Amino acid sequence: MNKRTVLIAGGATAVVGLGLAGYFTTNHYFPSTNDAYVHAYTITVSPYVEGYIKTIHAEPNAFVKKGQLLYEIVPLPFQLSVAQQKHQMEAAIAQKAALEDQLLKARQAVNDQKASQWIINLNQQRYAYLLRQQVVALEKEQEFQASKLEARAKVKSAELEISRLQKQIREQEANIKALSAAVGNAKVNLNYTRYYAPMDAYVSNNFSIRAGQYVKPGEAMFKLVDNTNWWVDANYMESQIHRIRDGMPAKVSLDMYPGVTFHGRVINISQGSGAYYSLLPPQNATGNWVKVPQRFPVRIRLAQTSSHPLRAGATAHATVNTLP
Template sequence: MNARTSPNEPAVALPAAAAPAPAPAHAAPAAKPARRLRKALLMLSVPALLVAGGAVWWLTGAAQESTENAYLHQARISVAPTVGGRVVAVNVHELQPVKAGDLLFQVDPQPYELAVAQAEVAVNAARLQVEQLKAALAQAEAQAALAEDDAGYQSDELARQEALSGKGVTSTSALDQTRHASRQAREKAEVARLTAEAARAALGGDAKIATDDHPAVRAALVELDRARYNLSVTRVTAPADGLIYQASSFHEGVMLAAGQAVFALVETGDAWVEANFKETQLGDLAQGQPAKVVFDAAPGKTFTGKVEAIGAGTGAEFSLLPAQNATGNWVKVTQRVPVRIKLDDAEGAAALASGLSAEVTVDTSAAADTRLAAKE
């Protein structure tokens, strides 16, 4: 292209711009197959990535079931006295850790000490009564023997009088008196025998029974053991290691009834997780499968455990007011079933507060392998 010039200026010829070198004839046709190849590779990579992602999901996610609807639970024991009375000593306070066997509080023992003393007196009285029964039996048996001898004598005397009366030696009145005396002697002997049997029955039918084996003494001994037990449980001790909870208003002087719960003991040695899985996730869940638990309150720390049990019903089934699905306005809602996870480090988890949220992942690969083998 030439530069523009003014009419008064002489035209100056400029060198023409270098024309682009013609491209080789074979370049344009070669670019099209390269673009086609890249397009084909791109189109094939998308399905390949989908297949690879599916394989990764099958190898990892498909053999796992997870839920964030899970909570930590710890055994909670309601502490209550076995016997009623006034509290005279309190040795615990709110959130105090205790060991099994530690004294928590004590009910006034004096009424129960008196009951023990009264029961001991009753035992001694029962033993004395048994000894009296043995003496009465001996006396009754002796009287029965005497009455039996007298009855035999009177029977022999009657036989002699009847023989004499047959010979006309004795009078009729004397014979009648002898008959009357013989009849009375037999009746007295019978009364004495019955008295001895009654005395023997009072001893349980065994005249040589040990005093403490007699039912009356044994009953008194049972009452004594009961009184001693009631005295021993006036001292309320911790049934397990744990943490005292809800005891802020408990103090000395409170009147308690037997069985009245006063505070709770959260047992630190027993902790588990209750994971509420959807009903569509239960197909591969089984007892004994390994699980991993992460608590929201302890991020970055993973607890291990195993599936201990799968619930017998959904939460709605065992609620106070179960849903009535036959009313005509039924809407299908995916139900959840509680699955109990037993933690390997229960004591470590017990350091957390009961009721904390958790995320549970259960490895169901064993169940998946079993299912595949069954299909094959």
């Protein structure tokens, strides 16, 4: 073996060694995985009230702004309900006012009867004195005694009428409160006939409602994909996550955008492996157990870009920078 061959072999060995060192260093400080997928929050849109769809203002896969009207249920039955509840409440208020007017008159009647009773008592005392002086006949004093009893009965009757009216007014006040709540509920249901986007979002592809369709509360109609909160769940092997911490920077590339790099940060690391949270977690209490390395989801928050819109479910490649 000549000197030139030795130099070539040595150089090749050095290059391979440097390459291996670089690979292991990169894999140590910049752990990466291809087992990663894009996620976003989704909500299922369901009506709060039942009725027929009047108009639809959204389309499958369309972008909608927060506060944008998406659909409207025929509002007429709910408008009639509001009007009916208002009418009943107004009638109850008018009835309460009439009862209060009767109560005022009943109190005045009590005052009048008490005044008459006072005059009768005064006259009875005077005639009792005259009777003792034998100036007037006994029959006259007996007439005043009967008038006194009659006046007392009228006062008692008027006081009972006041109690009855006060009870009716209290009942009417409770009825007005209940009707006021019914009016509020009817207005809420009327407002629920119009559904507005709760956030900037994309309408899902499974958009199945049509104008004229009858819908019920809780019935799933379509989904909205939240466009304000995107992340990647990168499934790292358990031997890779010992250096990863919350807040570390990360780079993410997507198969749908070759050559484009998305930047993000680690926001959390799952406390359990993907298999642990599965419907049927593995049971390894057998004699022929084989060790299988587990993967733990690392969540990386991504910033949305208008030039490269993210899509839920897209495959990704994630690399975390663990250097201090």
